[in-house]
Amino acid sequence: MRYRCLPLMVLATLLGVFLLSACSEKAKKSDGPSASAAPAPAPPSELSLLIWPAYIDEKIVQEFEKQHNARLRMTIYDSTEEMESKLAYGGADSQYDVVVLASHAMPRLVRRGLLRPLDHAQIPNIKNVEPRFSGASFDDGNKHAVPYQWGTVAIIYNKQKFPNLSPTWDVIFDPPKMPGTFVLIDEMRDMLGVALKYKGFSSNTTKPEEIREAGKLLKETKSNPKCLGFRAGVGATQDVKGGSVDMAVVWNGDASKVVAEDKERLGLIIPKEGSVIWVDVLAVTAKAPHSELAHKFIDFILRPEIGAQLSLFTKYASPNTASQAKLPAEERENPLIYPTGEISTRLEYHRDLGEASKVYDEAWTAIKSN
DSSP, X not given: OTTTTHHHHHHHHHHHHHHHHHHHHHHHHHHSOOTTSOOOOOOOEEEEEEEOTTOSOHHHHHHHHHHHTEEEEEEEOSSHHHHHHHHHSTTGGXXXXXXXXXXXXXXXXXXXXXXXXXXXGGOGGGGGBOGGGSSHHHHGXXXXXXXXXXXXXXXXXXXXXXXXXXXXXXXXXOGGGOOSOEEEESOHXXXXXXXXXXXXXXXXXXXXXXXXXXXXXXXHHHHSTTEEEEEOHHHHHHHHHHTSOSEEEEEHHHHHHHHHHOTTTEEEEOOTTOEEEEEEEEEEBTTXXXXXXXXXXXXXXXXXXXXXXXHHHHOOBOOBHHHHTTSOHHHHTOTTTSOOHHHHHTEEEOOOOGGGHHHHHHHHHHHHHO
16 A cells, blocks of 8 residues: 555645745745836935025925935035135036036136036026126126026124114224224125225226225224124124124125014114125036036026025025016015115126236235235
């Protein structure tokens, strides 16, 4: 009997092996991805942005990241000189995709081969740019940059200490008329620009004698005991807000934000002698590792609703016509953000200085080193 049962036992064994193998293969297939399963989501791309401090709403950042499956990595700088140093340092232009910079510095960076021409086909919202920010005197046809925000240089002060402060640069530059302590803005073109306006010169002069005269004025001002040195615009505004200094030369938007929070104690003036108008722009670096995403970011900023949100956050003027229409009337009609009337005729746009920039650099180095 034992030998007669052997073929049946062998057959049963083989059948068991087959079934185990089939079950094992089925388990493997069920554990792994099925043919119809959706592919894993792509990891987010990273966009590197070089920008001034406190210059973009975090909600705008989050919305861009969400819509474009991206992560925005920001590097902060406090002055144009620092920005140029970061961008020009041994291949650093390949570490950044987009840079927010002063328009007057843009032609110099183009000449140095640090910025690339923009592909307008990837920026359909460029149509929203106000015409005056795309003309020959700015960046003819927005070849290398589009405007981000614009503003002027003003004086924030303690209104409780000086309720009747005269709206003049005398309170900074004329020793007998200096009512209290102050700090100067740590930005070459802005600080030399207002000193030139005070002296009755163009803030874009290329005459060495006028530039040096403005430099001499700033050196004398710096040496006055009431001058507590140089600070970036954001820091200077906070100094006045915190009470460690009475007045400061600042960018109007930074100051407008804190003045709005404490109108009883703080005030802001654009001096009657005039001031400068600066325009900050968006540009793509020459070796941007994510050029396509960089163009998408620029186009995103130029959306009407995003441009309006940006200006509401920064308290600076929007160069975007479509965005201006979405701003509340109290923003559009604020003369400290959008200067009007006689004072607007005394404001001068920064221009590219060409070779004359060397004289400005020399004057600024002499001011800061003494």
